[in-house]
């Protein structure tokens with residue numbers, strides 16, 4: 001592969017190099033393992049977001065529902081756009097808003113189309129929170145995923161010991177689980193991987209100060225590694241965000257077209273070429289999400 005070194009270039013050369021880099025990236029067939037295209041801040045921007053993702057070589061975007069009121073939007077996005085891989089779940093931040101029928105409604109959505117269970121999880125950071133309710137809801141969704149044999153997408157914030165205790169009890173679905181934006185310690189990677197765990201990393205791992213996250217990234221077996229944007233959240237550092245969506249309030253938001261920059265940064269951190277990392281993450285996504293099956297973006 002051609003070296004993408006920091007060699008000084010005159011402006012014309014730089015433009016050409018940027019162009020060839022862009023063309024090269026567009027051929028990579030990347031998988032954004034975690035995003036929320038249904039978020040309100042992206043309203044009206046989705047056609048542009050999808051077009052820019054296609055141009056950047058992003059072929060699949062795993063789109064996670066977070067509460068009952070966005071599941072239908074996730075389903076609609078998956079019906080409208082090839083390459084949107086739908087997941088339906090009740091996120092720990094929204095457990096208090098659930099209706100009495102939430103679990104039946106979740107199962108209906110899961111049965112209506114090939115899909116995963118997510119985003120679900122445990123969280124000891126967000127305020128206010130009801131930890132007992134979080135655990136009940138998480139266990140119910142794990143049981144559903146196991147019964148339907150669907151992969152799960154897990155959010156875990158400051159709750160790793162708690163998560164491990166619950167997982168040892170519930171077990172993991174045979175179809176695998178994704179620890180999204182993995183922020184747990186390196187020594188939990190082995191036990192989680194033995195429960196069919198996969199680990200995805202977002203743009204924040206490119207920040208110098210994220211030493212713990214970087215150590216975890218470097219400890220993940222290559223056959224369990226994925227990358228994600230978590231768009232519109234988790235804006236990558238400035239050097240790794242060629243694209244932003246401007247919300248109505250003028251605020252800048254993340255989008256899946258930033259994935260090639262995350263790919264390049266992560267590849268550098270683990271010492272493989274971006275091309276190789278693209279291949280690895282695509283194969284891993286196929287193994288984890290292949291059962292969901294979905295045509296790529298732009299097909």
Ligand SMILES: [Zn+2]
Nearest residue numbers: 034064119230
């Ligand atoms: Zn998320």
